[in-house]
Amino acid sequence: xSVTAAQxxxxxxIAAGIKENGNPDLALVVNTGPRRAAAGVFTSNRVKAAPVxxxxxxxxxxxxxxxxxxxxxANACTGPKGFQDTHATAEKxxxxxxxxxxxxxxxxxxGLIGVLLPMDKLLPGIERAAAELSPHGGEKAAIAIKxxxxxxxxxxxxxxxxxxxxxxxxxxxLAPGLATMLVVLTTDADLDAATLDKALRDATRQTFDRVDxxxxxxxxxxxxxxxxxxxxxxxxxxxxxxAVRTVCDDLARQLIGDAEGxxxxxxxxxxxxxxxxxxxxxxxxxxxxxxxxxxxHGEDPNWGRVLSAIGTTKAAFDPDRLNVAINDxxxxxxxxxxxxxxxxxxxxxxxxxxxxLAAGDCEPVVIWANDLTADYVHENSAYSS
Amino acid sequence: xSVTAAQxxxxxxIAAGIKENGNPDLALVVNTGPRRAAAGVFTSNRVKAAPVxxxxxxxxxxxxxxxxxxxxxANACTGPKGFQDTHATAEKxxxxxxxxxxxxxxxxxxGLIGVLLPMDKLLPGIERAAAELSPHGGEKAAIAIKxxxxxxxxxxxxxxxxxxxxxxxxxxxLAPGLATMLVVLTTDADLDAATLDKALRDATRQTFDRVDxxxxxxxxxxxxxxxxxxxxxxxxxxxxxxAVRTVCDDLARQLIGDAEGxxxxxxxxxxxxxxxxxxxxxxxxxxxxxxxxxxxHGEDPNWGRVLSAIGTTKAAFDPDRLNVAINDxxxxxxxxxxxxxxxxxxxxxxxxxxxxLAAGDCEPVVIWANDLTADYVHENSAYSS
Numbered sequence: 001x002s003v004t005a006a007q008x009x010x011x012x013x014i015a016a017g018i019k020e021n022g023n024p025d026l027a028l029v030v031n032t033g034p035r036r037a038a039a040g041v042f043t044s045n046r047v048k049a050a051p052v053x054x055x056x057x058x059x060x061x062x063x064x065x066x067x068x069x070x071x072x073x074a075n076a077c078t079g080p081k082g083f084q085d086t087h088a089t090a091e092k093x094x095x096x097x098x099x100x101x102x103x104x105x106x107x108x109x110x111g112l113i114g115v116l117l118p119m120d121k122l123l124p125g126i127e128r129a130a131a132e133l134s135p136h137g138g139e140k141a142a143i144a145i146k147x148x149x150x151x152x153x154x155x156x157x158x159x160x161x162x163x164x165x166x167x168x169x170x171x172x173x174l175a176p177g178l179a180t181m182l183v184v185l186t187t188d189a190d191l192d193a194a195t196l197d198k199a200l201r202d203a204t205r206q207t208f209d210r211v212d213x214x215x216x217x218x219x220x221x222x223x224x225x226x227x228x229x230x231x232x233x234x235x236x237x238x239x240x241x242x243a244v245r246t247v248c249d250d251l252a253r254q255l256i257g258d259a260e261g262x263x264x265x266x267x268x269x270x271x272x273x274x275x276x277x278x279x280x281x282x283x284x285x286x287x288x289x290x291x292x293x294x295x296x297h298g299e300d301p302n303w304g305r306v307l308s309a310i311g312t313t314k315a316a317f318d319p320d321r322l323n324v325a326i327n328d329x330x331x332x333x334x335x336x337x338x339x340x341x342x343x344x345x346x347x348x349x350x351x352x353x354x355x356x357l358a359a360g361d362c363e364p365v366v367i368w369a370n371d372l373t374a375d376y377v378h379e380n381s382a383y384s385s
Numbered sequence: 386x387s388v389t390a391a392q393x394x395x396x397x398x399i400a401a402g403i404k405e406n407g408n409p410d411l412a413l414v415v416n417t418g419p420r421r422a423a424a425g426v427f428t429s430n431r432v433k434a435a436p437v438x439x440x441x442x443x444x445x446x447x448x449x450x451x452x453x454x455x456x457x458x459a460n461a462c463t464g465p466k467g468f469q470d471t472h473a474t475a476e477k478x479x480x481x482x483x484x485x486x487x488x489x490x491x492x493x494x495x496g497l498i499g500v501l502l503p504m505d506k507l508l509p510g511i512e513r514a515a516a517e518l519s520p521h522g523g524e525k526a527a528i529a530i531k532x533x534x535x536x537x538x539x540x541x542x543x544x545x546x547x548x549x550x551x552x553x554x555x556x557x558x559l560a561p562g563l564a565t566m567l568v569v570l571t572t573d574a575d576l577d578a579a580t581l582d583k584a585l586r587d588a589t590r591q592t593f594d595r596v597d598x599x600x601x602x603x604x605x606x607x608x609x610x611x612x613x614x615x616x617x618x619x620x621x622x623x624x625x626x627x628a629v630r631t632v633c634d635d636l637a638r639q640l641i642g643d644a645e646g647x648x649x650x651x652x653x654x655x656x657x658x659x660x661x662x663x664x665x666x667x668x669x670x671x672x673x674x675x676x677x678x679x680x681x682h683g684e685d686p687n688w689g690r691v692l693s694a695i696g697t698t699k700a701a702f703d704p705d706r707l708n709v710a711i712n713d714x715x716x717x718x719x720x721x722x723x724x725x726x727x728x729x730x731x732x733x734x735x736x737x738x739x740x741x742l743a744a745g746d747c748e749p750v751v752i753w754a755n756d757l758t759a760d761y762v763h764e765n766s767a768y769s770s
Contacts, residue, residue, distance in 0.1 A: 047696030047704045047720070077692050079705070079721030113689025114722050214675045215600075216690075217697045290599045290675070290757075291765050298766025304498025305601075307462050311432030312602045319432045320464070335432070336464030337499050372675075374759035380676050381683025 002138025002154035003029050005165030006188040008228025011137035013144030016125025018072035018111075018118055024144035025072040026122065028129040029184050030097060031065050035229030036104065038064035039197035041204050043221035049076030050086040051107040052220055058090075058106050062193030064226050065104040067184055068093050069145050070122060071169070073111040076219040085117050092123045096130040108182045108222045110147055110169060142167035145182055148379065150258050155250035157243040162189040162231040164243040168251040170221075181208065181255065183223040185247060189240055190229035199241040200225045207248035210280070211368040213259040214376070215288040223248075256368040261375030264296050267352045268367045274360035278315035282355060283367030285309045293372035299346035301326040306353060307335065316359045323356035387523025387539035388414050390550030391573040393613025396522035398529030401510025403457035403496075403503055409529035410457040411507065413514040414569050415482060416450050420614030421489065423449035424582035426589050428606035434461030435471040436492040437605060443475075443491050447578030449611050450489040452569055453478050455507060456532050456554070458496040461604040470504055477508045481515040493567045493607045495532055495554060527552035530567055533764065535643055540635035542628040547574040547616040549628040553636040555606075566593065566640065568608040570632060574625055575614035584626040585610045592633035595665070596753040597672040598644040599761070608633075641753040646760030649681050649731075653738045653752045659745035663700035667740060668752030670694045678757035684731035686711040691738060692720065701744045708741035 004011050009031055016026040031038075040059040042052050058064060068089050075082045086109075090102040109117070132140075142152040149169050156165040170181030185200070204223055225244065235243075256265055268286050273279035286292065289309040295302035303324045310322060324332035329344045331337070351371075389396050394416055401411040416423075425444040427437050443449060453474050460467045471494075475487040494502070517525075527537040534554050541550040555566030570585075589608055610629065620628075641650055653671050658664035671677065674694040680687035688709045695707060709717035714729045716722070736756075 045693055045696040046698075046702075047692045047707075074689075077689055077717065077721055079719065082721070113687075113693065114717070116722075216674055216676045217693065219689075219693050219696060289601055290761075291601045294762050294765035297762065300766065302498075304459075304462055304604075307432045308430060308498065308602065308604050311430040311604065313431075317431075322432075332462065332499070334464065336462055336467070372762055374762045376675075377679050377682065377757055377759045377762060380679035381685065 001156055001165060002142045002167045003165055003184050003186045004135050004138035005156040006163040006186045006228065008032050008188050008230030009186045010133040010135050011141040012129040012132040012134065013137065013140030014125060014129045014132060017121040018070055025070055026125045026129055027069040027141035027144040028133060029067045029141055030133055031226050031228050033228055035190060035227055036063040036065050037191060037193040037196055037227045038062065038225060039193060039200045040222065040224045041200060043218050045217045045219050047077065047219050049074050049109060049220040050078060050082040051075055051109045052222060053083065054086045054090065055106040055108065055222060058103060061103065063104050064106050064224065065100045066093055066097055067106045067108065067224060068126060069108045069182055071110050071145050071147050073109060073115055073117045074113050074220050075109040075117050076113040078114065078116050081116060085119055088119065089122065092126045096127050106224055110145065110182050110220055113219060138167065145169040148260055153251055153254040155247045157246050159243065160235065162233045162235055163187060164247050166247050166251055168255060170255045181218060181221045183251060185225040185244065187227045188229065188231035189227055190232055190234045191227050191240065195237060196225050196227055199244045202241055203245040203248040206245060207252040210366065211252045211256050212284060212287040213256065213370055253368065256370055259370040260379050261373045262370035263373055264371040265350050266296055266369045266371065267350060268369060269354045269364050271354060271356050271364045272360060273357045273362040274316040276362055276365060279362050279365035281313045282310055282315045282357065283365055285313050286353065286355060287367050287369035290372055296351055297371035297373050301331055301341045301344040301346060303332040306355060307332065310355060315357060317357040321358040323358065325354040327352050386541050386550060387527045387552045388550055388569050388571045389520050389523035390541040391548040391571045391613065393417050393573050393615030394571045395518040395520050396526040397514040397517040397519065398522065398525030399510060399514045399517060402506040403455055410455055411510045411514055412454040412526035412529040413518060414452040414526055415518055416611050416613050418613055420575060420612055421448040421450045422576060422578040422581055422612045423447065423610060424578060424585045425607065425609045426585060428603055430602045430604050432462065432604050434459050434494060434605040435463060435467040436460055436494045437607060438468065439471045439475065440491040440493065440607060443488060446488065448489050449491050449609065450485045451478055451482055452491045452493065452609060453511060454493045454530050454567055456495050456530050458494060458500055458502045459498050459605050460494040460502050461498040463499065463501050466501060470502055473504065474507060477511045481512050491609055495530065495567050495605055498604060523552065530554040533645055538636055538639040540632045542631050544628065547618045547620055548572060549632050551632050551636055553640060555640045566603060566606045568636060570610040570629065572612045573614065573616035574612055575617055575619045576612050576625065580622060581610050581612055584629045587626055588630040588633040591630060592637040595751065596637045596641050597669060598641065598755055600673040638753065641755055644755040645764050646758045647755035648758055649736050649756040650734055651681055651736045651738060651754045651756065653754060654749050655740045655742065656749045657745060658742045658747040659701040661747055661750060664747050664750035666698045667695055667700045667742065668750055670698050671738065671740060672752050672754035675757055681736055682756035682758050686716055686726045686729040686731060688717040691740060692717060695740060700742060702742040706743040708743065710739040712737050
């Protein structure tokens with residue numbers, strides 16, 4: 001499954017010794033063709049890790065033949081030496097994989113910022129991982145990219161003879177926990193780089209861009225889509241884009257479900273906005289409100305904090321016409337108290353907040369978030385020490 | 386001290402029964418003249434509490450003769466009835482205070498959003514508070530406006546025969562915790578409303594606008610400056626503005642020092658920005674980064690999180706020229722690791738972060754923030770229940 005569910009891919013995941021605890025920390029995903037088309041989206045943080053800077057250049061060529069991913073170190077804020085290390089990683093992979101050139105090898109890293117990678121362990125690790133490459137290696141690869149993830153994350157959609165599969169790691173959003181969300185998607189559909197790029201951007205805009213664990217944007221976020229063409233089938237754009245979106249949605253939902261320290265998954269739906277941009281802005285503002293996230297943790301249907309989050313946005317709305325439901329109970333009507341808040345049952349992990357802006361007829365937009373807990377504080381106050 | 390340090394003011398603070406625990410919850414500040422000039426700044430949240438909507442109108446006249454403040458309820462998101470209650474509060478104060486009209490009485494409320502105030506307790510309370518008005522009542526007034534504050538906050542500057550004094554409540558920034566920063570400043574300087582307004586805006590821009598406890602913007606924030614003219618002295622604008630700024634700075638610093646659950650006060654100084662706006666944007670972005678706030682709590686000099694916060698801004702900078710010091714140790718130089726992070730001593734409550742954008746010669750800008758703790762989560766997950 002995972003990145004090897006589609007034909008034309010091999011993968012491996014090993015413990016190279018990058019992590020001091022000896023857990024798996026190096027993954028390799030190889031496109032065995034016949035095609036090597038690829039697309040990628042990267043963090044919009046202006047402080048970008050070395051592997052992001054490298055892979056952005058690789059993707060400009062529209063072809064990726066292999067991806068080297070490591071956990072145990074983000075290789076971000078590591079200066080010229082860090083970039084040299086990423087370059088050496090791609091060169092090493094090109095050397096051990098036959099018929100590959102470094103310029104077609106993407107690199108992704110995750111872990112602590114500001115620390116150089118132990119190249120004396122990483123480079124021999126690439127050799128060992130290459131020796132273990134297998135068409136069944138997807139799960140091992142997914143395990144090797146975990147950092148604070150409690151479980152590895154994979155998803156697959158198969159239809160009419162072609163497949164889209166993928167793996168993800170991360171404790172949150174396209175701007176998550178530490179340094180980061182990494183996703184590799186593969187397909188055996190026979191499509192060109194431009195089609196992959198459009199499908200990937202459409203999908204991430206509605207999935208990974210709409211989860212928010214803690215409002216913090218990473219230096220390393222990377223989402224890659226590789227196509228081998230091995231099925232020799234070329235689905236329509238609509239079919240393919242839908243499959244990519246479904247896999248991304250599944251993985252994004254898994255990221256939120258495993259967000260650092262979270263005890264609640266919060267589904268925020270913004271309805272009747274004047275525009276999609278308004279709806280996304282309002283959804284994100286609600287998703288990032290620490291006070292609300294604490295209230296949800298305490299199973300307190302504190303709709304006042306939802307209103308005060310909406311009030312900080314530039315979206316079109318009249319404060320006296322706002323309505324808010326928590327788990328389908330309309331606790332706020334026309335900007336004031338509505339149904340009895342004691343009717344809201346918040347015992348379950350999933351909490352649904354509906355914000356009705358009463359300002360237009362935009363289709364509903366959903367943003368996923370999670371609560372803010374003492375466990376989040378503990379996990380993130382002790383990470384590097 | 387407090388709001389009665391300046392001549393020409395009386396104040397009172399009583400327990401009116403608005404808070405169920407019987408703590409003081411109603412304050413009255415009265416300007417006994419001869420002048421009644423005033424200025425105010427209010428929350429920029431578009432969801433504004435009834436007392437904010439009311440007081441904004443009062444301030445348009447440039448005169449305030451009295452302020453009624455209550456804790457125990459924010460009167461925010463309470464619809465037309467909430468606004469009627471604020472109006473009735475001002476009317477009642479005008480009735481019990483001789484020679485006052487409701488249109489010159491400001492109202493400020495703080496506490497839970499979305500709940501109507503118990504007017505059957507508040508209105509009789511105004512009568513009782515009026516009976517206790519005293520030129521020494523400032524401290525009692527400061528105590529009566531507390532919510533989650535652990536201490537009451539006052540500050541005074543006296544020079545050359547005139548005084549600026551004030552009181553504040555709040556668990557954070559001009560956009561803090563609950564629903565909620567209230568500040569009343571008084572002076573016996575003989576100045577007109579336009580001068581007060583300019584001095585107040587200049588001061589708040591550099592003080593209350595530059596503290597950030599949790600990134601959450603309140604529906605009720607109110608800062609008022611009342612002048613009695615009782616000293617019969619008219620200081621120069623520069624002298625007066627400096628005194629107002631000093632009092633605001635003192636109160637703002639007290640707010641951060643008492644922020645909900647905080648164990649560290651974080652002084653963020655942004656240097657060598659291309660503009661003041663850039664410096665403020667970068668400082669706020671650092672101040673609001675949950676991951677960094679957790680790291681500081683854990684006494685972890687995690688400069689990577691500072692860089693990733695800077696990277697989310699639109700400020701002018703080159704990622705490879707950024708420098709960051711924590712408690713004066715330059716742990717990040719030229720966007721990469723610098724001095725040994727083990728040299729950073731973080732045992733004390735105050736933590737200093739210096740972000741050098743190396744992009745211009747703007748004067749340093751200081752933003753105050755605090756760490757994110759399990760206590761913050763506990764306090765805010767249990768507040769309304």
